[in-house]
Amino acid sequence: xxxxxxxSCIVGVGESAFTRGSGKTELQLMLDASVAALxxxxxxxxxxxxxxxxxxxxxxxxxxxxxxxxNLRYAASVHMGGAxxxxxxxxxxxxVACGIAKTVLVPCGWNGYSSMRVSQPRGGSxxxxxxxxxxxxxxxxxxxAVAPVQWYSWLATRHMKMYGTPFExxxxxAVASRKHAHLNPNAFMRDRPLTMDDxxxxxxxxxxxxxxxxxxxxxxxxxxxxxxxxxxxxxxxxPVYISGIAxxxxxxxxxxxxxxxxxxxxxxxAAPEAFRMAxxxxxxxxxxxxxxxFSYVVLLQIEAMGFCKRGEVKDFVTRDRVxxxxxxxxxxxxxxxxxxxxxxxNHIVEGTRQLRRECGERQVKDAEVxxxxxxxxxxDGGLAILRR
Amino acid sequence: MAFETGRSDKREYxxxxxxxxxxxxxxxxxxxxxxxxxxRCVECGTWRxxxxxxxxxxxxxxxEWAKSSGRGTLFSWTTIAQPMLPQFAPLVPYxxxxxxxxxxxxxxxxxVDVPPDKLELGIPLEVAFxxxxxxxxxxxxxxxxx
Numbered sequence: 001x002x003x004x005x006x007x008s009c010i011v012g013v014g015e016s017a018f019t020r021g022s023g024k025t026e027l028q029l030m031l032d033a034s035v036a037a038l039x040x041x042x043x044x045x046x047x048x049x050x051x052x053x054x055x056x057x058x059x060x061x062x063x064x065x066x067x068x069x070x071n072l073r074y075a076a077s078v079h080m081g082g083a084x085x086x087x088x089x090x091x092x093x094x095x096v097a098c099g100i101a102k103t104v105l106v107p108c109g110w111n112g113y114s115s116m117r118v119s120q121p122r123g124g125s126x127x128x129x130x131x132x133x134x135x136x137x138x139x140x141x142x143x144x145a146v147a148p149v150q151w152y153s154w155l156a157t158r159h160m161k162m163y164g165t166p167f168e169x170x171x172x173x174a175v176a177s178r179k180h181a182h183l184n185p186n187a188f189m190r191d192r193p194l195t196m197d198d199x200x201x202x203x204x205x206x207x208x209x210x211x212x213x214x215x216x217x218x219x220x221x222x223x224x225x226x227x228x229x230x231x232x233x234x235x236x237x238x239p240v241y242i243s244g245i246a247x248x249x250x251x252x253x254x255x256x257x258x259x260x261x262x263x264x265x266x267x268x269x270a271a272p273e274a275f276r277m278a279x280x281x282x283x284x285x286x287x288x289x290x291x292x293x294f295s296y297v298v299l300l301q302i303e304a305m306g307f308c309k310r311g312e313v314k315d316f317v318t319r320d321r322v323x324x325x326x327x328x329x330x331x332x333x334x335x336x337x338x339x340x341x342x343x344x345x346n347h348i349v350e351g352t353r354q355l356r357r358e359c360g361e362r363q364v365k366d367a368e369v370x371x372x373x374x375x376x377x378x379x380d381g382g383l384a385i386l387r388r
Numbered sequence: 389m390a391f392e393t394g395r396s397d398k399r400e401y402x403x404x405x406x407x408x409x410x411x412x413x414x415x416x417x418x419x420x421x422x423x424x425x426x427x428r429c430v431e432c433g434t435w436r437x438x439x440x441x442x443x444x445x446x447x448x449x450x451x452e453w454a455k456s457s458g459r460g461t462l463f464s465w466t467t468i469a470q471p472m473l474p475q476f477a478p479l480v481p482y483x484x485x486x487x488x489x490x491x492x493x494x495x496x497x498x499x500v501d502v503p504p505d506k507l508e509l510g511i512p513l514e515v516a517f518x519x520x521x522x523x524x525x526x527x528x529x530x531x532x533x534x
């Protein structure tokens with residue numbers, strides 16, 4: 001048995017307000033979420049001795065100094081864009097399972113509307129930094145391909161043309177997310193209806209993506225607390241076990257065009273590892289919170305995880321599967337499309353709440369095991385298989 | 389549209405130029421001479437792009453800049469309707485495409501004579517150099533006979 005399987009669990013989740021115009025710094029937003037997660041767990045700040053910090057916004061040191069964590073035994077950060085929170089969960093699980101830290105805080109968040117809106121850049125050379133900056137600056141920038149919606153469109157266009165995926169498959173996800181958001185009082189789009197007709201008539205952003213293929217731009221943060229099953233027994237909420245977890249990177253990770261097979265993404269490598277660790281198969285999964293920066297990215301991940309064969313996602317993604325009440329509801333909170341863009345840490349928060357059966361009207365009946373994915377940079381992936 | 393930018397007005401060129409860092413200096417240096425060259429491993433002959441220090445196939449550090457035929461096909465594209473940098477706003481809708489060269493490398497580029505609504509996988513293409521400034525030449529592509 002894998003030494004990480006079920007050796008750590010999520011015991012606290014929290015979020016900031018989801019707004020467009022937070023009036024707060026990113027650190028303040030993430031501290032709001034962290035304090036909420038501590039209260040949810042019934043823990044005090046000094047119970048935290050590990051932090052896996054966010055890829056942007058604030059380092060672990062600033063969280064520790066504000067929260068009053070005098071003895072921080074483990075500080076790390078993950079730089080995988082939107083895959084960072086799920087992969088941070090892996091880092092937290094390792095630290096707890098090895099005894100390096102007893103209780104680890106994973107915060108993430110940003111002012112994605114009021115400070116660094118991707119769709120309203122202030123010039124310069126685009127948003128990406130880190131390992132991607134060289135590729136983009138020297139080889140993509142002169143041709144105006146500087147944003148995720150453009151890079152991922154290259155994958156979507158080719159997949160769509162090769163396998164005949166209709167726009168309605170993408171729209172099915174967008175409409176389902178919106179319906180789910182209507183059952184989520186925290187969701188930014190809780191009051192805004194969306195029909196397939198609205199979806200198909202929306203303006204183009206970057207073909208094949210129209211407006212409602214794209215995630216929201218919001219100011220939002222979330223936080224998750226991970227500890228050992230032994231320690232979880234004394235806490236407020238029932239534990240949600242990290243049963244399987246893995247990260248993966250496409251090859252090469254820093255350039256999309258040169259990949260031998262463009263549909264081999266991070267999750268292609270991560271999924272078999274995570275399912276093996278958790279000792280479950282895709283058929284056992286009751287719900288899926290799938291990183292949904294753009295609709296087609298969800299479709300690519302569904303195939304990469306083995307829920308269906310390559311090219312068959314158009315037949316897999318149907319209303320009676322992905323909507324609540326279906327056989328495997330997807331993004332039950334509304335996702336980045338209709339709840340808020342919180343780098344996918346909101347997917348971990350929702351997965352945890354589903355398994356605690358706290359979700360009221362949007363509760364997946366008898367939820368026992370669910371998956372949460374992350375996708376970031378040029379297709380890095382993380383997969384967590386959670387169970388109650 | 390991209391196909392209208394095939395012959396740029398040199399004095400007025402307002403778009404971002406490639407960052408000339410590391411081997412990009414060499415890559416665009418050859419483009420300036422109207423030669424499309426990619427790195428090729430001296431040991432095993434594997435072509436690669438973007439440029440790297442090592443051959444990922446055989447591990448060799450020995451590299452040459454080998455001349456490409458400039459012939460390829462359309463591998464994928466996106467047609468950008470909402471510019472993500474203000475400099476590109478006058479050009480929308482424009483297509484940022486991926487071309488696969490006969491020798492194997494794939495690259496991001498523009499097409500100079502195929503409008504976005506006529507794109508399809510596999511269109512046969514050949515390189516068309518655009519001297520966008522006195523210093524910088526961008527490789528772009530145009531339709532060719534199959």
